[in-house]
Amino acid sequence: MEISCPKPYNEYDKIVLAHGSGGRLSNRLIHDIIISVLGETYIDSAHDGAVLDIPGKQAFTTDSFVVTPLFFPGGDIGYLAVNGTVNDLVCCGARPLYLSLSLIIEEGLLISELVSVISSVAKAARIAGIKIVTGDTKVVEKGKADKIFINTAGVGSIPEGRIISPHQCAEGDVIIITGTIADHGISILSTREGLSFDSPIRSDCTPMNEIAELIFSVTNDIHVMRDPTRGGVASALNEISHTSGKEIIINESDLPLNPLVKGACEIMGFDPLYLANEGKLLVFLPGKYAGRVLSAIRSHPYGRHARIIGKVTGDEPIVKMKTLVGSTRIVEMITGEQLPRIC
Numbered sequence: 001m002e003i004s005c006p007k008p009y010n011e012y013d014k015i016v017l018a019h020g021s022g023g024r025l026s027n028r029l030i031h032d033i034i035i036s037v038l039g040e041t042y043i044d045s046a047h048d049g050a051v052l053d054i055p056g057k058q059a060f061t062t063d064s065f066v067v068t069p070l071f072f073p074g075g076d077i078g079y080l081a082v083n084g085t086v087n088d089l090v091c092c093g094a095r096p097l098y099l100s101l102s103l104i105i106e107e108g109l110l111i112s113e114l115v116s117v118i119s120s121v122a123k124a125a126r127i128a129g130i131k132i133v134t135g136d137t138k139v140v141e142k143g144k145a146d147k148i149f150i151n152t153a154g155v156g157s158i159p160e161g162r163i164i165s166p167h168q169c170a171e172g173d174v175i176i177i178t179g180t181i182a183d184h185g186i187s188i189l190s191t192r193e194g195l196s197f198d199s200p201i202r203s204d205c206t207p208m209n210e211i212a213e214l215i216f217s218v219t220n221d222i223h224v225m226r227d228p229t230r231g232g233v234a235s236a237l238n239e240i241s242h243t244s245g246k247e248i249i250i251n252e253s254d255l256p257l258n259p260l261v262k263g264a265c266e267i268m269g270f271d272p273l274y275l276a277n278e279g280k281l282l283v284f285l286p287g288k289y290a291g292r293v294l295s296a297i298r299s300h301p302y303g304r305h306a307r308i309i310g311k312v313t314g315d316e317p318i319v320k321m322k323t324l325v326g327s328t329r330i331v332e333m334i335t336g337e338q339l340p341r342i343c
Contacts, residue, residue, distance in 0.1 A: 015109040020139025030137055033111070034103075037118040038125075038132060050133035052098060054157065059094035061085060062153040070113065070147055072191045074184075074203030077150055078120035080278060085154040086128045086207045087227040091281070093164035093216075094156025096128060096209055101135040101152060106145040117148060128207035130154070161220040168223035169244035173312040174290040176283040178211055178297050179204065179305045180256045181233055185275025186264045195268075201260050206279035206302050214296040214303075215283060224284035227277070231334050234273040236282055237319045238333040248319045250310030250331070274334045284312065 018025045065081045075083075082099065089096045101121060105114065125132055183204040190201055208227065215222060224244075228236035233255075241248050257272055265272050279302060285293060290308060297303035319331040 013111055015105050015107055015111065015114065015139055017107050017139055017141065019105070020137070026137070026139075033115060034118055034135075034137065037115055038122045050098065050100075052133065052155070054097065054155065056160075057158040059089050059092035059156045059158055060153070061088040061092070062151070063088060065150040065152070066146060067188065068146060069188075069191055070117065072187050072203055073200040074187055075205035075278075076117060076120050077148060078117035079124045080203075080205050081150040081152050082121055082124035082128060082130070083205050083207050083278060084227075084229065085152040086124075086130055086209055087229075087279075087281075089154050089156035090208045090212045091164065091225040091227055092156065092158065093162035093212075093222070093225070094158045095213075096130040096154060096156045096207075098133045098155040099125065099130050099152055100154075101132050102150070103135070103137045104145055104149040104151075105137065105139050106147050107139060107142045109147050114148070117150075124207070128209060159216075162216065162222070164222060164225050166224055166226075166240045166243035169240055169246050169284055169312055170223055170286075171246060171312050171314060172287060173223055173284040174287045174308055175237075175248070175250065175310045175312070176281075176285070176290065176294055176297065177228075177233065177256065177307060177309050178208070178281045178283070178303045179279070180258045180261065181228070181277055181280065182261050182265065182270075182272035182275035183258060184278040185232065185270070185272075186261045186268075188276070189268065189270070190264060193268075195264070197260055197264065199260060201258070201264060204277055204279035208279065208281050208302070211281065211297055211300050211303050214300055215293050218292045218296050219285070219289045221289060222283060222285050224282070226282045228280060228282055229276050229278060232272070232274040232276060233282065234271075234319070234331050235333050237331065240282075240284070241319050242317045245315060245317050246312050247314035247316045248310060249313050249322065249328075250319070251322045252324050253322075254307050254309045256305045256307050256309075273331065287311075 019029045086096045187203040297306040
């Protein structure tokens with residue numbers, strides 16, 4: 001009988017269960033891959049948590065990220081995890097400060113894929129100016145996860161004078177969207193289904209904190225900010241309407257839509273109002289500030305296609321849309337999953 005010592009992790013090209021054992025391979029996975037790729041972080045203190053000095057009013061959020069495929073035009077699950085959490089903090093009126101990073105890794109994931117994901121996490125954190133301060137790693141058996149799941153929690157500081165909430169939505173508010181809709185949803189769907197177009201449709205996965213600061217440089221009198229992710233613009237507007245008890249009307253002709261995305265939606269049978277966005281904000285504010293705020297947003301590369309798309313019109317919790325043919329229809333929250341037309 002031959003007895004041999006287990007190989008060090010760097011001789012593996014895939015994740016094995018021993019990487020989650022809590023022993024030597026776990027230690028090497030965390031320190032020699034994850035922390036070394038992330039670069040300088042609080043995590044390398046090897047503490048059980050992060051000790052943070054945070055004065056004043058704070059925002060705290062958490063999110064989990066599962067996506068197939070892991071890599072798509074415009075980003076990957078790592079980039080998505082950071083930006084999604086950053087944007088949730090932004091929608092609370094906060095300046096993002098700290099992020100936790102927890103990984104659930106499936107046995108068999110290529111080490112090269114893990115390194116790519118962690119590299120994207122590091123890049124996105126640098127761009128957004130947020131620090132990764134604590135985390136956790138688990139490895140599960142083959143078939144118990146879809147390659148890798150990521151959970152994050154984010155902390156941000158809310159400057160004095162910012163009160164952002166769906167309850168602040170008020171009659172007369174103007175609604176701005178900071179760019180084209182449905183880009184992320186179509187990027188994921190077309191990649192998953194193997195559809196190709198003359199030009200690849202890229203996800204809009206981007207951090208919104210710089211655009212938010214441009215908005216607040218004009219006025220702190222911003223009532224609501226929301227990132228229309230899962231469920232799209234339609235679901236986000238319905239959530240705001242139902243929470244505030246206000247009627248919202250949007251104009252179909254004013255919705256910014258990439259022509260490639262529009263064509264893909266027509267081919268695949270999707271309504272772009274219900275597709276996810278990962279780098280857009282819905283902004284509700286008094287009409288007197290709308291022009292200046294719109295100009296400020298458009299001055300940023302991520303906000304070039306920003307538009308006013310509607311307004312808050314009354315005290316009934318309903319969302320309506322004026323269509324291209326001049327009629328008005330109710331825009332309901334999505335029920336279940338969108339399915340493409342087959343005829």
